[in-house]
Amino acid sequence: MKKAKYISVWIVTAGLLVACGDNNEQAINENENANINSPGEENLNNQNTGTANSEENNNSNELNENTDNNQNETNENINEQDNENINEQDNELNDENVNNEEDKEPLYQIENNVTVRPIDEAPEEVVLLTIDDAPDNYGVEMAEILHDMDAGAIFFVNGHFLQNEEGEQQLKDIYELGFEIGNHTMTHQNLSDLSEEEQYEEIVQLNDLVEDIIGERPRFFRAPFGVNTDYSKQLMEEEEMQWMNWSYGYDYFEEYMEAEALEEIMVETEHLGNGANLLMHDREFTKDALRGIVEGLRDKGYEIVDPDKIK
Numbered sequence: 001m002k003k004a005k006y007i008s009v010w011i012v013t014a015g016l017l018v019a020c021g022d023n024n025e026q027a028i029n030e031n032e033n034a035n036i037n038s039p040g041e042e043n044l045n046n047q048n049t050g051t052a053n054s055e056e057n058n059n060s061n062e063l064n065e066n067t068d069n070n071q072n073e074t075n076e077n078i079n080e081q082d083n084e085n086i087n088e089q090d091n092e093l094n095d096e097n098v099n100n101e102e103d104k105e106p107l108y109q110i111e112n113n114v115t116v117r118p119i120d121e122a123p124e125e126v127v128l129l130t131i132d133d134a135p136d137n138y139g140v141e142m143a144e145i146l147h148d149m150d151a152g153a154i155f156f157v158n159g160h161f162l163q164n165e166e167g168e169q170q171l172k173d174i175y176e177l178g179f180e181i182g183n184h185t186m187t188h189q190n191l192s193d194l195s196e197e198e199q200y201e202e203i204v205q206l207n208d209l210v211e212d213i214i215g216e217r218p219r220f221f222r223a224p225f226g227v228n229t230d231y232s233k234q235l236m237e238e239e240e241m242q243w244m245n246w247s248y249g250y251d252y253f254e255e256y257m258e259a260e261a262l263e264e265i266m267v268e269t270e271h272l273g274n275g276a277n278l279l280m281h282d283r284e285f286t287k288d289a290l291r292g293i294v295e296g297l298r299d300k301g302y303e304i305v306d307p308d309k310i311k
Contacts, residue, residue: 106311113244116275116305124274126305127297129153130246132184132222135161135170136282142290143174151294152306155179156222159186159206168213175214180307182220183207183241191223196231203235220244220307242311247271249279251286259288267296274302 107122116128131142134155146153155174161167175181185191185202186209194202203221211217221236221243228243236243248271250256256265262285266278280286280293294304 107309108305109311110242110244111275114247114277116277116310119311123303125301126274126303127276127278128305128307129278130156130222130280132156132279132281133158133188134282135167135174138284138287139282140170140173142282142287143177143179145287145290146294147177149291149294151304152308153179154182154220154307156182156184157210158184158188159209160188162209162213171210171213180220181210181214181216181218182222183210183218184222185224188224190225190227191229191232192227199229199231200235203232204239207239244277246279247276251281251283257285259285262286263289263292263296266293267300
């Protein structure tokens with residue numbers, strides 16, 4: 001009886017264990033089925049993932065759009081700035097060209113082949129300085145003095161001073177200081193004593209030589225001793241040159257061959273007046289008087305005309 005009781009207890013216990021095992025397996029199966037058969041949750045997860053990706057794409061697109069807009073604005077600003085710079089440069093260039101054209105416009109002309117006269121309303125109280133027989137010994141020093149005083153002049157040169165490197169360099173120095181180079185013939189002969197062929201060589205050969213040295217042909221001609229011929233005047237037209245003589249000069253007279261006397265007469269002479277054409281030479285005492293002459297002329301109210309302004 002006691003044994004049967006124990007057997008019954010074992011059977012009940014075993015049944016309970018089996019029942020518990022079945023319940024656990026069923027729970028596991030239900031959970032698995034729940035995981036397999038829950039499309040809503042999976043879709044929700046997928047939807048969340050898609051939403052996140054969509055938001056990321058939208059943010060990326062917005063970033064690209066903003067970048068493109070910023071780049072376009074930057075490009076527009078650069079283009080506007082470039083256009084402004086180009087317009088400013090064009091305006092400056094145009095103004096410079098206008099100023100250059102105005103600077104090149106002649107204000108004076110040589111009247112009667114001697115006197116400087118205004119073409120329109122340029123100042124009348126001017127004089128022209130000219131230095132003949134250059135570059136001999138003092139031409140460069142005279143040019144430096146005049147350059148230091150901001151006074152223009154025409155240096156009428158002779159070809160026989162340009163037959164070596166020293167003479168060529170002196171001519172370059174005078175020219176590079178900003179002075180007009182004029183033609184005073186090759187060998188300083190009286191043109192009335194020469195044939196037309198010889199006159200041609202005296203004048204045109206020097207034009208060619210000067211051009212070879214400084215790259216520019218002379219615009220002005222002064223005949224030695226002031227003696228011009230019909231043929232030399234014809235050559236002036238052919239060479240498009242202006243010939244000129246002078247109003248007065250004194251440094252070839254013995255009594256004025258020293259600086260103080262020359263300085264005084266060049267400023268106090270009765271021949272001084274508006275448009276006077278002053279003749280001087282490449283000589284030591286003239287060089288020494290030059291600064292005082294320019295100062296004296298200015299003290300009397302005369303401006304030293306720039307040969308660039310002469311037609």
